[in-house]
Amino acid sequence: MKTVKMKSQSELNEELENYFSNTIIPQLFVDANLLLQKFTPPAMKQFSLKHEFIGLPIQDIKEHFRYPTLIDNIKVVIATGKILEKEIQTTDLRWYQMNILPYHIRRENRTNGVIITFVNITNRIQDLKEQEKLIAEYELLLDTIAHDIKNPILALDLTIQVLNRPGKNAEQHATLLKNMASSIIEIKKVVDEMAGAHWNKERYQSVEELLDLQNILEDVRLTLAPQIMESGAIIKQEIDVSEIKFVRRKLRSVLFNLLSNAIKYTASDLRPEIVIRTYAKDNFMVIEIADNGIGISKEDQLSIFEKFRRAKVEVEGTGVGLYLVYTVVVNAGGKVTVESEPGKGSTFKVFLKLKDT
Template structure:
């Protein structure tokens, strides 16, 4: 049996170890008890959330103004009640982004939750990288498509000119023989370049990123983080109904598809209503079906075709270049898939993507 003094000494040593951990950790952490009072915090939390010793013992609500996350109190209560970990991404007032984990503090001897430990992991670089990556993807896709397709028109005109040259009289042909030969060689060279670019763009080129088994939930989460500012500012809600959650596809391209559809849904929702975006997925007879629906301004039936054309836009005052849906269709049709739209003016739109998928039953 330990003496009382030995027990006190052991507790002091344990407390000293705990204090050393608090002092040296680089992760902001808050310790909140079941009465929602702030009991302890790590030094990084003091710096990030402007905390001081005066906050100890006071309601956590007194420091929530440092977060752009109004439901934190409700989330803490939910974790205390359920005993389950909750993870969310939040933005602080200095525009930094954090992965916030609310972890129940469980007293094992009593099997009760006596509060929570809240940790914050800085994910700002990840979100910035995702945004930059999405811009590069759009620029890359547009450049390749422009080179591989738009240049076909002048090549066609080039070929017609050569045919006309060949129909000239014998005397004229002798004079232009060398010129026509050079033109024809140039045409063949240009056509070869276009064919190679087209193959790179749409088929299994050796430098193309391979398809892989993707988690739809994880890709949606990546896109949600990329569009976090827009989602927050518009108070947008993403609803998921995923009956089939995996598909074999190029990660970068499928993320671009989701990004453009969700981004458009937010942009084309009137300012007087909060965007509500529903994403559903299902398997149907060897195909994967994904639908992204919104409560936006809607699209006229007469515009169904034009919205998928390059620079096709239905609302000029909305920011953008009009290439998002064009790229989405290019990506989907390049692998033999289909995309369609149904819409009602003033009520919203629904984009349906159908892809062949061996994993779908």
């Protein structure tokens, strides 16, 4: 029978030493007493380790790893003998794939420490975040397009209903036909943008430009002309700050949804009265839209910015408008607030960062 020669402890230590000297990724060997016994040269660079740290308790040098729960993770692996794998972010904002493997001495049937491997995945995490951002932007784009194409269709439907009512004179007919033409132009614009986004990805990217808020408001007012005429809405403007650097379609969507809601959520026996104010505050442009509508309860105010959540189901809508407003503004570093009481109207305030132009 062939005799298998067991390797001596010195031979095992030499192999371990050779392994750590030639490994090209950051790796540590911490023994069962939580003393740092070995580390690879890349670990010296990544975590500024020094040879004199060998033999020191990991507790004394834990700041070099900039990961607060490292010692607790090591203790768990030593106690359970199970591998621990996790993605971690250190306090210097780098990301690592950390693997903690139990170091077994088989002939003694015990765990004599752990080997810890760190693989820098910062670039991968950043790429994933960029992809998530693009996906979120694309989803927001789809929601916006679906919402934008619905609005002129509703305006067309409303105009046709008004046209079918008896007693219209030539001037009223001309106004209504103009509203229909405007709605058709809006639908064509959205369809063209959809096609452009498909064939030319640059076309629908979020490109900021210097905008005049009053021009955007006029565009929105023309789009809402059928609703304004049907409701008899009175819209006043008090514009102190007009210029802002923002994405045109997004600012238009924010204003459209807030104004459309202000008209829509008004008691049937009242004429909508809306005041639009803008002013500067703490390096923000504040767009304030106040109405005399039906108001929103405190309870409903907690959920109105959630997707598909609607405070009043008896009023036609999809529950997407305020979600789009909130998402666009927050993603741009701003915020949206609401002050309202049932029966006393609502005031929405949009805070948009003022940037160097």
